[in-house]
Amino acid sequence: MEIGSIGLKRLKQKQPAVKSSPFRYLPRPVNSAVSPNRIRLLTYLIFGLFALIAFQLVILAWIRQDELAGIAKRQHNLVIEIQPKRGLIYDSNLKELATSLRVPSIYAVPRLMGNKERFIVAKQLSQILGLNYSDLVKRFSKKKSFVWLKRRVKDEQGEAVKKLKNPNVGVVPEYKRFYPNTSLMANLMGFCGIDNNGLEGLELKFDSYLKGKTGYRYTKRDAMGREIVAMEEKLIPAVNGYHLVLTIDQYIQYLTEKELNAACTQWNAKGGMAIVMNPNDGAILSMASWPTYDPNHLKDYPSANRRNRAITDFFEPGSIFKIVTVTGALNEGAVHIEDKFDCMHGIWQIGRRTLHDVHPYGILDLQEVLIKSSNIGTVKVAARLGAQKLYYYIKQFGFGAISGIELPGEVVGIVRPPSQWSGTSMASIPYGQEVAATAIQCLSALNVIANGGTYYKPHILNKIIDDKGIEIVTTKLGVKKNIVKPEVAASMRRILERVVEEGTGKTSQIEGIPVAGKTGTAQKILPTGGYSHSNFVASFIGFAPVDKPLVSMIVVLDDPHPSYYGGTVAGPVFKKVIEQALLYKGYRPQNTIQTKKTVQKSRHE
Template identity: 40%
Template sequence: MSKQNKKVHIYLPFFLICFAFLVIVARLYSLQIIEHEEFKQEVSKSQVRKVDILPERGIIYDRNLEKLAVNIPSYSLYAYPKKISHPEEAAGKLSSILGMKKSWLVKQLKKEKVFLWLGRKLPLIKKEMIETLALEGIGFVEETERFYLQKKLASHLLGFTGIDNQGLAGLELYYEEELRGKRGHFLIREDALGYEIPLTRRITQGLVPGMDLVLTIDNIIQSIVEKEISLALEETEARSVEALFMNPQTGEILALANKPDYDPNHYSDFSPFFRRNRVVHSIYEPGSTFKPFTASAILEEGLITMEESVYCEGTIKIASHTFHDWKPFNQYFTLADILRNSSSIGMIKLASRMDKEIFSEYLHLFGFGEKTGIDLSGEAKGIVRAASSWSLTDLPAISIGQAIAITPLQMLTAFCALVNGGELLKPYLVKYIRNAEGKRVKENEPTVVRRVISPSTSVQIKELLEQVVEDGTGRRAKIEGYSIGGKTGTAQVPALAGRGYIPNKYISSFMGFAPVASPGIAGIVIIKEPTGAYYGGEIAAPVFQRIMKRVLPHLDILPEQEEWVTVRVS
């Protein structure tokens, strides 16, 4: 080997090592000097994480501050998969307690994740059972869970919440923004493996607790109503029973109930039909309970006197359709007689004196075909066609509660206008909202939407409806010592497809108020598709009577007539 080749063998490795060293130095210079700020920001992002703090949801009370919806502690189970050495063993121990398949748990615990949930909102007993296992990489976070103290009571108006306490139905949904409060935030620092570094938390935004709702609902009245309509559902073997009671002078809802119902603590166990608030969301043909509205329009327009009478035969033919009365009276009736006996033929004859445009305007004034504006989501508008599209049979049909579809809420809201002096009021469920310190931040007051009829017509209607209860079709709603007014209704169920009605399917109802001179409460009871007896006066009026007999004393509405009892001393 030449001397020159020896030098190459000696110096080449040296130069290569020096070159590699220079490359490393250059790269280090680039990383630490040139790109320092960029990497510093990236590292900072990866080390700092924002965590939300969920506020406690507001409480829901009845008007007397009885708690209806509260928050209770619950425990959510989490895992750090990277800290679990034996996932199969841990999954086997957890599966029986959580009621989950071992294979699913094994799959979760083997995931390449820093953190994951295994179970949300677990009860204390399960938490304690799991803690006794002393499993590595397993822990709990304490959360709050919505709890409805009286289970099914008022479920349709309260609604329910989801897994993260977000409102999904009822008042919980409508007042979600007020109830949920505002989230807080804090920052935490994590190590290279993604675990929190102790003592590094820093709050960046404080949380604001949710506000409380105080309802117009009276818990006692609600309980009475639900008990009675539950009994009616059982006795009549009906498809459903609905009831609604209001203060006709203010628009405050005192009770709203649907049967069958559901438990909002376990809402997913019930079908949509059970959870549906049919008082607000479902429409129906009201039948004869609609006749007082027609009568008020006739009186308001001056188309009849109280002394005038019309002949009420058993049938009447209009265009190609024949209308039937529920029984052939074949005699002359005054307006009082027509309402007292619920004569459809008599009401049709009187309604024919009105122009259809005028009658249609009264339907609008009473709020039919439009939402009432109640503080609940999903309210139905009903179906009221424009007068320009009516056939010759529509006006007579609507005058007796056919060819029109409305909600029970619309019906009672309009009825309150009939008996409160003629003003349509906006119904509402929340009396006031207060913050965590107990200060009222919003109050709902009675809201007059518009005047519908004159005070004098309202007085006449009240007197006529009192006669219906005294010696008419509504006599089974009578309560000794009290003046009660009301109207019965029996309607057929329209066929889902095409025209006509389903044979032997009926909707029975009664709508009433008390006391007659100065109404303090008005209500409606609707029994859908009962088995056996189906006339509203037979099955709905007695339910209304039983409710009012208990509710009137509770409202401090005393009997207007003294009952004298003679005691014989032997």
């Protein structure tokens, strides 16, 4: 018998099947040395393992699907916050006044620091950043995952920290506000806090326009944490902050601050303020306060230096308020230019009150009352006008209400209604006592006379633009027309011109440029009540040139000494600033010599 045929024969023989066994249809090895039981056991094991794998798959892919997908998302997905750039602030000629630059901020991860490392790192960083060593050690011992050490430091400090190459100390760039002109316009522009939010001045008022909107980029990252730009899923772009274009002229601002600073220093004033405006539309060309500060080094100056005195400080305007009284009386027809007033030789008893003039005057006409600044004459003019009408014109000229200028912190001043006036109020208010006003209110009132009778709301913002120069917001002029008749305004301009030519304002005369203005020397109120005889607020308010005013200005010095007259201390500031400002703006003084000269044209033309 052949072996092959025997093997084939046996293969063909049916093996006895085990009915219940799942393996009954599997071919069985013939004459195998391995026992069937072992094979069976192995098979069970393999199937069991596969069952385990299948079970684990079900758990991972179905039962724990959400949890694991979440973990994967957290690992792979990346949400990047796109910080918007804070808007810039420009002057009227688009010169940068405020900008944001990237500077390093230093952070640490104390949780990952070893015990010995803490002390070494603290010593290194205290030397680089100028921080207290023991404070740093304390902060590192708290085992937090993130702590700021110092924000917005100098570039050199950031480089020095990077050179340490410590994985637990990092440098992250942040934006910081810088002002290239240092203290110029500091009181006006304000400053930003540690998180780049405006805290004072224009930075605060227009913070919502300047700060912009944060954007987000939803993308993926690789195992090293690097962004994979091509796998960006969604982009919400950041909206950069808008830019402010002011009405301020940088050069005129500089002139104003320079001369104010010099006057306050010369006359030992406690403070000073000055504003230059365009009387034809209420645009502010400069606004200065003294003392001031450098917003790039905020901590080096006292906080009192930060306020914008032109809108936050009110004072009794004194003689410059006589303009309101006389203008109101003229407009109502209560007095005429040629009317005469007996100034009682400088002393006038009204009830319990005694009025004084600086010099004893006899009979003065209306113009001379202002030129010589007679208190008694002004009170007599007001008596003809009447209390109600006087109050009406005080309000029409903008006193006792905020001007609405786009700056925070403006105060209203003090103007009481006639129902609250005392028996002597009509002997005080007409020449600027018992009322309190801000510098901006006084100058805005004078502009009514300068421009022929219209009250313009003062404004400092010209427009708001975006990165491409498209106007987002344009300032609309706030106009209150016909406060006084044009002919009355013209008469007042002539009178105020004579104040400068013949009266108390001679120090503000400018050669070749006709100037109109009024001086003020107001007694300060004592803390115990009553008026001081040694502390004064000296002021000068005026405009030029008289016929078609281009600029108006107010200068106020708080408690100057030894001299305290407005004409002496404030008038020269007006003269120096306005003279240079007008030449800068291209105004030709009256003494300009004009000649003609013939020249031969070039052949190349």
